[in-house]
Amino acid sequence: MTTNLKIDPYGFREYDARWLYEKDINQLGIENLGRGLGTQIIKHTKKTNPRVIVGHDYRSYSEEIKSALKKGLLSTGCNVEDIGLSLSPTVYFAQFNLDADAVAMVTASHNENGWTGVKMGIKKGLTHAPEEMKELKEITLNENFIKGEGNEKHIDGFQQIYKNDLINKNKITKKIKAVVACGNGTAGIFAPEILRGIGCEVIELDCDLDWTFPKYNPNPEDLEMLHAIAKAVKDNNADIGFGFDGDGDRVGVIDNTGDEIFSDKIGLLIARNLSKTHKNSKFIVDVKSTGLYATDKVLSDNNCETIYWKTGHSHIKRKVNTEKALAGFEKSGHFFFNQPLGFGYDDGINSAIHVCHLLDNQNKSMNEIIKELPNTFQTPTMAPFCKDEEKYQVVEDLVKQVNAIKDNKTKIDDQEISEVLTVNGIRFSFKDGSWGLIRASSNKPSLVIVTESPTSDERKKKIFDFIDDLLQKTGKVGEYDQKI
Incomplete structure (x- = not known):
């Protein structure tokens, strides 16, 4: 040694x-x-x-x-x-x-x-x-x-070869006014130029490179970053706001009213837009994503299928590749476009470009387009601490418990669990489309918890309380990074 x-x-x-x-x-x-x-x-x-x-x-x-x-x-x-x-x-x-x-x-x-x-x-x-x-x-x-x-x-x-490749294939006709936020990360020398190149009017926010990250980490799931983008969108009367992470493979989106749109909903809008010209396509989404893909009428009318798969850019990328899917969408903001739209890997700038195409194709504001989706009540991604060496075992035990609850027909907020998916931790769903997720984080000593209900905010909370109760009983789970 x-x-x-x-x-x-x-x-x-x-x-x-x-x-x-x-x-x-x-x-x-x-x-x-x-x-x-x-x-x-x-x-x-x-x-x-x-x-x-x-x-x-x-x-x-x-x-x-x-x-x-x-x-x-x-x-x-x-x-x-x-x-x-x-x-x-x-x-x-x-x-x-x-x-x-x-x-x-x-x-x-x-x-x-x-x-x-x-x-x-x-x-x-x-x-x-x-x-x-x-x-x-x-x-x-x-x-x-x-x-x-x-x-x-x-x-x-x-750098220029990469920029030109994205610009030349993606010209838009509308003058979309976009706030482009890079949190002083590396995307600052790429994203503004590319989005200007396709025809956007760009308002730059923290696009100067500064490795000390003086304001906040370049992370489109970070609320501080999202709030800064929302303010800039409203101050500049912009059509859309984009926030890129440190290495440019993810994007977060803010609509024209300053509201954050969770990436899984953006993915669904893009999938709907693509399904019209690419009928019979497959889409891959991760287990943290909204249940709306499974029930979406536009996708089913265009004969498109959605597969829920393991969270993680590497997993979704591979699944897009093996299933020959048209695209893949991850809740964290990694989007994957396969041929003829891309080479199958995640590129936050290409994802932002697809949102621009969405606006370019419709005579509506982003807020009007998002309102066409059924409303759901969804928690942010919550990460309670759990040791790296214990987290997978903790999840395995919880999978058994949830399966037992399903088999016993035990009710949670007056509903029985109707379906269980265990490709990545456990995602359990109910008849009304509500669901909860418990999985181990793949890059931090923590678990990952998400719940969603199309029925009510109250139900979303009840499912979270049910999960939190299971976690507390393990005695192996600590503080949450954020909590509803």
């Missing part, structure tokens, strides 16, 4: 690798991660010198982490092609555009400063899923590295 090497095994998460830099991983640890990834890429591609696209986000320490990662990759024989400061989707796009063998993007996305991580993938348009992460973890921690000699080259001007 190398001396002074630091790499916490828990950093290898379900589909991302994330650590607190220098506390849980140091430069030697990152270098070994590069060796592990390089070895894995060579093993899967069966090439001695596979080409790996590498990029980094705008955090103060991302470049030094990228250097260490590249050093590891090169030592295995990988040929590194560095596209510089990037968004995650820029790196994914580069793999297609430059026909490379794999990608490694240095980013901790929307996590607070101090965090770092790598998003990586071998098959085009896909990122590591649990099997690949497990394999990478074993290679890296056991130091089973291939030795080789790789070359490095820098690819200049790739």
Whole structure:
């Protein structure tokens, strides 16, 4: 074992690798991660010198982490092609555009400063899923590295190639006035220019790059960020507000009245819009998403099917790929557009563009369009603390309890559970379309709780109280990050 090497095994998460830099991983640890990834890429591609696209986000320490990662990759024989400061989707796009063998993007996305991580993938348009992460973890921690000699080259001007690709395919006819908020993250040098390029009038909010994130973390699920966008939309009388996360693969949307539209509802609106021209399509959504997809008349009239699947960009991406779905939508704001609309990966800017197309196709405001959806009462995503080493077992026990409650026909707010879905934790539904979800978070020591009811706010709360009661009885669940 190398001396002074630091790499916490828990950093290898379900589909991302994330650590607190220098506390849980140091430069030697990152270098070994590069060796592990390089070895894995060579093993899967069966090439001695596979080409790996590498990029980094705008955090103060991302470049030094990228250097260490590249050093590891090169030592295995990988040929590194560095596209510089990037968004995650820029790196994914580069793999297609430059026909490379794999990608490694240095980013901790929307996590607070101090965090770092790598998003990586071998098959085009896909990122590591649990099997690949497990394999990478074993290679890296056991130091089973291939030795080789790789070359490095820098690819200049790739940012513009990525921007032009999105602009040229997506011109709109209406002058849509859009607030574009980037929380001082890397999307600031991409999103305003692209949205202007397709024909929007752009009002920039915190688009200057500042790795200290002076106002709030660039996270479209963060209420502080959403409130800032809402204010800017109202102050500027804008048609729409977009908020991008730190590495540009997610978007949050605010309508023209300043109201947040949960991403799963945006997904449903986009799916409806697409279903008219792409009949008989499949859509994939995650288990945190609204139950409206399952009952939507527009989708069923156009013979479209919706599949509820595991939460996580890697899971939804793969499911979109294997099911040959037209698109996938995740509650957290990751949207995936497959051919002919995209390459199947998540790109927050492309998602915002699809919202612009929605406005471009209809002579209505965003608020009027959203009002066409049935109203539902939905909680935000709530994350009560639960230790990494205990969370999966806690969920397994709760699955058994909820199944027993269903079998015994025990009523919750005068309703029996009619359906249980266990692809990811447990999502239990009722006849009226209400549902509750309990799952383990894949990137934090916490559980994830969501409830929704099309019937009443009261019912939504009752389902939450039922879940909260089950959690408290485990004795293994702590404080919530936010709570209704």
